[in-house]
Amino acid sequence: MELPVLNEKPASQGGCSAGSCGSTDDQLNHLSDEIKAKVQNHPCYSEDAHHYFARMHVAVAPACNIQCHYCNRKYDCANESRPGVVSELLTPDQAVKKTMAVAANIPQMTVLGIAGPGDPLANPERTFETFRRLSKEAPDIKLCVSTNGLSLPESVEELAKHNIDHVTITINCVDPEIGAKIYPWIFWENRRIKGKKAAKILIEQQQKGLEMLVAKGILVKVNSVMIPGVNDKHLAEVSRIVKAKGAFLHNVMPLIAEAEHGTFYGVMGQRGPTGAELQALQDDCSGDMNMMRHCRQCRADAVGMLGEDRGDEFTMDKIELMDIDYEAAMEKRKVIHQAIEAEMNSKRAQKSEFAEQIAQEPKLTTRPVLMAVATSGQGVINVHFGHAKEFLIYEASPDGVRFISHRKADLYCGGDSTCGDGESVLQTTIRSLEGCEAVLCSKVGFEPWEMLENAGIMPNGEHAMEPIEEAVMSVYKEMAKNGKLDEIILHNRATA
Amino acid sequence: MSLKIIETCVNCFACEPLCPSKAIYEAKPHFLIDSKKCTECEGDFAVPQCATICPIEGAILDALGVALNPPGSLTGIPPEKMAEAMAELQAH
Numbered sequence: 329m330e331l332p333v334l335n336e337k338p339a340s341q342g343g344c345s346a347g348s349c350g351s352t353d354d355q356l357n358h359l360s361d362e363i364k365a366k367v368q369n370h371p372c373y374s375e376d377a378h379h380y381f382a383r384m385h386v387a388v389a390p391a392c393n394i395q396c397h398y399c400n401r402k403y404d405c406a407n408e409s410r411p412g413v414v415s416e417l418l419t420p421d422q423a424v425k426k427t428m429a430v431a432a433n434i435p436q437m438t439v440l441g442i443a444g445p446g447d448p449l450a451n452p453e454r455t456f457e458t459f460r461r462l463s464k465e466a467p468d469i470k471l472c473v474s475t476n477g478l479s480l481p482e483s484v485e486e487l488a489k490h491n492i493d494h495v496t497i498t499i500n501c502v503d504p505e506i507g508a509k510i511y512p513w514i515f516w517e518n519r520r521i522k523g524k525k526a527a528k529i530l531i532e533q534q535q536k537g538l539e540m541l542v543a544k545g546i547l548v549k550v551n552s553v554m555i556p557g558v559n560d561k562h563l564a565e566v567s568r569i570v571k572a573k574g575a576f577l578h579n580v581m582p583l584i585a586e587a588e589h590g591t592f593y594g595v596m597g598q599r600g601p602t603g604a605e606l607q608a609l610q611d612d613c614s615g616d617m618n619m620m621r622h623c624r625q626c627r628a629d630a631v632g633m634l635g636e637d638r639g640d641e642f643t644m645d646k647i648e649l650m651d652i653d654y655e656a657a658m659e660k661r662k663v664i665h666q667a668i669e670a671e672m673n674s675k676r677a678q679k680s681e682f683a684e685q686i687a688q689e690p691k692l693t694t695r696p697v698l699m700a701v702a703t704s705g706q707g708v709i710n711v712h713f714g715h716a717k718e719f720l721i722y723e724a725s726p727d728g729v730r731f732i733s734h735r736k737a738d739l740y741c742g743g744d745s746t747c748g749d750g751e752s753v754l755q756t757t758i759r760s761l762e763g764c765e766a767v768l769c770s771k772v773g774f775e776p777w778e779m780l781e782n783a784g785i786m787p788n789g790e791h792a793m794e795p796i797e798e799a800v801m802s803v804y805k806e807m808a809k810n811g812k813l814d815e816i817i818l819h820n821r822a823t824a
Numbered sequence: 825m826s827l828k829i830i831e832t833c834v835n836c837f838a839c840e841p842l843c844p845s846k847a848i849y850e851a852k853p854h855f856l857i858d859s860k861k862c863t864e865c866e867g868d869f870a871v872p873q874c875a876t877i878c879p880i881e882g883a884i885l886d887a888l889g890v891a892l893n894p895p896g897s898l899t900g901i902p903p904e905k906m907a908e909a910m911a912e913l914q915a916h
């Protein structure tokens with residue numbers, strides 16, 4: 329995704345139905361104004377803001393105090409990055425320099441997170457040194473931190489002293505029986521504790537930490553990893569509980585387990601959820617909880633817009649050569665932030681206009697349909713089917729168009745030309761679209777066209793460069809006109 | 825009496841701040857224990873702290889060269905399962 333050019337004209341009559349392009353808009357509606365204001369321009373939490381603002385993470389916290397069965401400590405914390413990633417460890421001083429260099433060069437960068445490569449709160453000195461200095465030297469940057477929660481209660485006091493308004497806790501269960509199947513051990517009071525006893529302590533600390541943060545007015549997001557057969561049935565309850573305690577968002581991520589990562593789940597053949605299973609659970613939870621559907625499991629040391637990485641421009645040796653005048657940079661950043669906000673507001677206004685337009689048209693009575701869209705951002709359909717690394721899933725219904733989730737095209741694939749049992753990349757991609765009845769791209773090749781049709785997914789290349797919601801709506805209306813929506817849904821025909 | 829960190833250490837820093845004897849230090853290519861300083865935590869803790877937090881099986885050895893965290897003890901992966909999976913990956 330490219331950084332937006334600020335004086336570029338907004339995409340022609342860009343619009344969204346029901347004011348719900350990012351379902352996040354909807355999600356925000358019931359929050360208090362204070363929280364809404366905090367979240368609105370946060371690239372991790374606001375579906376439209378992440379097209380405009382950027383976040384970065386620095387890897388300053390190497391140690392961890394627990395073991396998760398989906399993590400191999402030879403690599404980064406798997407709660408925060410895709411498994412198998414190793415990031416360059418920075419000292420707090422290097423992290424501060426890097427953050428300020430990036431902020432001066434990418435004014436859109438507004439959020440700095442510490443998310444690894446271990447657990448930030450298991451490295452209190454390194455983590456808090458970084459936060460302490462940034463709160464002072466770069467006060468216009470918001471800080472956030474992610475944790476497994478074990479050391480959270482003792483850290484709340486210190487966290488509240490800095491510019492920190494977002495904490496993410498990974499909570500996979502509230503039941504020690506289940507926890508014992510996810511966490512083999514924790515380090516607690518100078519001992520290694522195993523089994524149910526360990527899970528019980530971890531769960532208590534997570535819940536206590538959550539309550540303490542909420543009491544301090546610090547925003548809390550909860551992440552959960554969906555592990556089929558282990559905690560999938562349990563996460564709706566987790567959702568309910570964390571919401572009752574005041575978490576403002578709950579984000580369910582799929583387990584990614586491959587033998588080559590050397591994790592317990594990978595080696596023991598535990599599978600991850602299918603796209604459709606993940607979505608069903610997200611729908612289940614969203615009934616009584618905000619769901620963050622646009623999270624792409626960013627890398628812990630990523631720099632740039634969500635889903636994009638410009639880390640190569642900011643390696644430590646390049647940063648050492650930069651001379652940053654942050655006072656001046658801060659002035660420039662302020663002007664640019666205002667311009668972005670103005671553009672975002674005008675797009676938001678266009679969206680509600682389109683929604684009103686839809687509301688005035690005679691209402692269809694057809695069933696909802698899921699469609700996949702290939703886009704590189706800016707709210708338009710602009711990616712060739714074969715080049716799409718991920719798809720945005722939208723639901724079209726008589727009520728309008730609703731953003732549902734991202735699906736990685738290669739979620740089940742190591743990125744080689746074949747996957748698993750000789751499955752081709754194309755087959756894997758099509759499998760990732762399970763449950764969708766149409767896929768909208770700028771272009772679709774001949775071979776995938778046929779395979780998509782055979783899988784019951786209608787390829788469509790007629791809406792290139794058009795705003796997503798309008799294109800999805802027009803395909804939906806066409807399906808309705810052609811009587812396609814009276815048919816029984818023939819899902820799950822994707823090549824298995 | 826002293827423990828020893830060997831090359832499978834992943835440099836995660838977890839052990840270093842816990843050592844009551846300040847025996848652990850950052851080094852290249854991996855952390856090391858100063859054998860003159862290490863007390864095996866005797867008098868301070870019931871169990872050697874470094875080997876109690878270390879997430880890597882086999883990274884820390886006792887004075888006899890025996891791994892304090894043998895294969896399978898931390899991850900829960902039975903060693904034969906691990907060997908099987910690795911052989912399978914190699915075959916590809």
Ligand code: SF4
Binds near residue numbers: 399408446
């Ligand atoms: S908290 Fe993160 S680093 Fe620690 S074991 Fe779990 S996934 Fe790995």
Ligand code: SF4
Binds near residue numbers: 826844848872875
């Ligand atoms: S056994 Fe105890 S004293 Fe020896 S290096 Fe480990 S932590 Fe330090």
Ligand code: SF4
Binds near residue numbers: 879
């Ligand atoms: S805890 Fe283990 S892996 Fe981490 S630095 Fe110490 S010896 Fe190395």
